[in-house]
Amino acid sequence: MTRTRLEDLDLNLIVTLHWLLTEQSVTRAAARLDVSQPTVSHALGRLRDLLGDPLLIKSGRTMLATKKAEALQPRVAEIVDRMRDLLLEEESFDPANQSGRFRIAVIDSVGAVVIRAWQKAVQPDAPNLELDILQPAVPQAQDLIAGKIDAIILPEPKMLQLPPGVNVDEFVQRPIFEEHYVTAVRRDHPLANGMDIESYVKADHILINPEGLDVGAVDQVLHAAGMKRRIAFRTETFLLALEVLENSDCVLTAPATLFNFSRGKFSIFDCPVKVPSFKLFIGWHPNWTHDPQHRWVRERLIAEMIRMAENCSLSGGPRAS
Known part of the structure; x- marks a missing residue:
């Protein structure tokens, strides 16, 4: 059996493999990579030859990951995450000149807290960033695991009933405050x-x-x-x-x-x-952990929400009013 040397490998295939395994769709992977669908289809063929496995198999209108693909997914995600760390290590983040959207899936009662925290801790220093509040519903699950949603806020035990194969425990999670x-x-x-x-x-x-x-x-x-x-x-x-x-x-x-x-x-x-009572957690895809913008926003939001919980009776015993 001929071994493939790392020096002979097109490292773009690793990123393509990551998105194919994450999205389980050639079309969606192409969108994430900003390339054409035929380009990703060709890359999938090369990956199948390289790894000796179909990786993704058509099942009706969807594609299902093989057992080997399921085993590879967390390892490939870790490799891509480390590659991002390397590239972002020296990247600076200037909030005042940053634009784009930060998308959070959260139930509407806590969404009001998120908006207040955003207005207090994020918006003054990053006025061009936009906040999108989404309901943590099942149709959002694919966006969540693909990293298109920046964060999800949910209680423990979890309220969101995700479809099979989507495990929130695989995300990075941090407690915010205790709810009563x-x-x-x-x-x-x-x-x-x-x-x-x-x-x-x-x-x-x-x-x-x-x-x-x-x-x-x-x-x-x-x-x-x-x-x-x-x-x-x-x-x-x-x-x-x-x-x-x-x-x-x-x-x-x-x-x-x-x-x-x-x-x-x-x-x-x-x-x-x-x-x-129960605790509220914020969770995000591991790919976002070291992203400068994501880290800056989430650290500010978490700190402000904790401060609000301590100062505004969001935690602890209720107060008559």
Whole structure:
């Protein structure tokens, strides 16, 4: 068997292989490489000959990675990441003259926190950078694993149900702050001064469930205690729930961040049901770890969100308002 010398290898094939294994699509890999589809198809043929494996196999309208390709993917990604480190080692970053977009997938309640943090910590020094807020929905999964989305913010346990083969645990993850549940009603609600478990169960409730399920975390705790509440409204979005809360007699139990910028409209107090708190994490594709712009933006956002959590009651015990 003739061995291929590194000196004889076109190193562009490594980058092409990386995007082919990441995207599992010749068309999308060509778009990432900014070359034509036939160019990538030709490179795939060379890679198949070089590695002695089909790598990607057509299955209907999609392409599936072979076992060898799946084994190669993390190793190739690491090689490309190290190549980027080498090239970016001396690259300087000037925020004032930087343009482009930073895309974050995040649920709408925390999205408001991200926007405030961006306005405070990023925008003043990088006025030409644009922020895109996206819902962390399944259709975004391919963009996430391909690195087209810069970061995702999600709780633990994860709310985003990703399709098979997409594992968020492969991303770099950093904790931001701990989130807890509070209960809220409108200011002039009959129960605005608080409620016990009996009045809580009897009240009409709003359920926020991004996955569209019939019950949530509160209902699971109540069920374990042999109790049940009446859900009058269900919504998959957090901000729509605030509209219902402000204009109804309903009770809303939700993460405290949801109320951080609208406390004057509601009476907020400890939830009569002890729902476990959870941590919020920010995650990004390993390819972005050493990118100067990405590092600068995420470090500022993380620091500001942590500061907001410490100073604005995003973490710790709830405060009545």
